[in-house]
Amino acid sequence: MTLWVRYAAGDAEGFGTLDGETIAVHAGDMFATPTPTGETLPLTAVRLLAPVRPRLFIGLWNNFHAVATAQGYGIPDYPLHFLKSPGSIIGPEDEIRAPKSYAGRIVYEGELGVVIGQRCSDLDDAAAEAAIFGYVCVNDVTAPDLFGDNPRFEQWARAKGCDTFGPIGPAIATGLDWRGLRVRTLLNGRERQNYEVADMILPPPRIVSLLSREMTLLPGDLITCGTAAGILPMRPGATVEVAIEGIGVLRNTVAAKDQAPSA
DSSP states (O other), X not given: OEEEEEEEETTEEEEEEEETTEEEEEESOTTSOXXXXXXXXXXXXXXXXXXXXXXXXXXXXXXXXXXXXXXXXXXXXXXXXXXXXXXXXXXXXXXXXXXXXXXXXXXXXXXXXEEXXXXXXXXXXXXXXXXXXXXXXXXXXXXXXXXXXXXXXXXXXXXXXXXXXXXXXXXXXXXXOGXXXXXXXXXXTEEEEEEEGGGBSSOHHHHHHHHHTTSXXXXXXXXXXXXXXXXXXXXXXXXXXXXXTTTEEEEEEEOOTTOOOXX
């Protein structure tokens, strides 16, 4: 298994593999032919960035059996998906900020994210699994009061696409078997979600296969696989962590309403 990270060191940005507290710097394209430069950096000397900047950021709804059964949603045979703005993405330790114009709740949704590594168009499940580069922690932050703001149009893109509503990180794990993973979400240190990825209705290869039949996916595109029970609001000043063994812990705080964005 390999952990890929993107980082900022002063005014420079780069990427590499993380081994404990050290980054092995690479050159080239993370998704094509990344080449070790021989340089290493201590983790304490850099700031971790979102590990990928996708062209497409796709989210799923109703993709876990337990929730579908409890809520009576039914079992979908195709990904019930929406698009989050790629501009919503932030990295580990960055602040989540509700829009100044919004006075309602914002909630966390701890999820497993799938990072595409190859061009995907009309793939079967086996080819789709081979096209997955790796997996990442995602917090699909949502402003639920915006869904029904207009009774004639349910506003998924607006409710989920605000600036800072897409924390991802801390790394992309390659060579990781998704079948044994659990997603844990902690709010102010208290566990609020703990669910098995194996409870997915549509697993990652199937999601990628079905989506690729209607839209071409490219290296770096990101799909977040949906969430399970335990979603709660996050108050200003709260700390939220999405933890997946083998990937790491994605930690972010919620800024005070009148606080300026961090540099």
